[in-house]
Amino acid sequence: MNQSCEKIKKNLMAVLKEYKITAMEMMFESLNFMHWLVLGLSLIIIELFLWTVFLLWIGASAIMVSIIFYLMPETGSLFQIFIFVALAFSATYLAKRFYPVKTVDDELHEKAKSYIGKECKVSSIEDSVIKVQIGKSLWFAKGSNLIVGQTVKIVGVESSTFIVEPV
Numbered sequence: 002m003n004q005s006c007e008k009i010k011k012n013l014m015a016v017l018k019e020y021k022i023t024a025m026e027m028m029f030e031s032l033n034f035m036h037w038l039v040l041g042l043s044l045i046i047i048e049l050f051l052w053t054v055f056l057l058w059i060g061a062s063a064i065m066v067s068i069i070f071y072l073m074p075e076t077g078s079l080f081q082i083f084i085f086v087a088l089a090f091s092a093t094y095l096a097k098r099f100y101p102v103k104t105v106d107d108e109l110h111e112k113a114k115s116y117i118g119k120e121c122k123v124s125s126i127e128d129s130v131i132k133v134q135i136g137k138s139l140w141f142a143k144g145s146n147l148i149v150g151q152t153v154k155i156v157g158v159e160s161s162t163f164i165v166e167p168v
Contacts, residue, residue, distance in 0.1 A: 032078045037067035037085070058096050062088035109161035113140070116155050120168060123151045133163060 044060030066085045070076050116135060123142070124134040126149055131142040133153060144153060144165040157164035 032070075032081060034067045034071040034074070037063050037070060037081070041065075041067060054096070054102050055093065058092040059089045062092050106160065110158065113158040113161050113163060116140075116163065117158060118155065120152055120154050121165075123147050123149050123153060123165075125149060131165075133165060 041060045041063030044056045044063060048054070048056040048060060062085055065088055066081055069084060070081055119135070121133045121135045124132045124139055126132075126147065131144060131147060132139045133142045133155075134140075140163055141161070142153070142155075142163040142165045143159070144167070146167060147153065147165070152168045153165040154168050155163045156166050
């Protein structure tokens with residue numbers, strides 16, 4: 002009885018393994034250039050709503066695979082996937098390295114850093130929120146023992162908030 006169960010189990014496992022390979026082969030063999038084109042365009046459209054720029058390069062890679070497969074339809078599915086992964090990784094890496102995404106916060110931080118060492122006046126203090134005036138613009142600040150109208154020196158920056166000390 003036990004031997005027959007083992008024999009049935011072996012046969013069943015062999016059939017399942019064969020079925021999985023066949024299903025995987027069928028899935029990859031049915032890929033054509035339109036699948037890659039739709040994937041690429043879908044990722045780029047999703048990117049329009051996310052604003053991350055990350056999916057843009059993966060979508061562009063899928064479109065490139067679509068073009069390659071259209072020009073060379075005999076390309077195997079496994080090779081297509083390999084090309085897609087290689088293009089997606091390299092495009093994402095190169096984009097991050099040579100085209101970094103600058104946000105408004107980054108630009109404000111850079112501008113705020115340019116004011117380090119300069120003096121300005123405390124414009125207002127309301128609910129522990131300190132504002133200093135530089136030229137015609139107001140900036141948030143952090144500091145202690147400050148009063149309105151006092152001259153302060155900018156000694157550091159946290160994000161776009163000045164760290165100030167009394168002069």
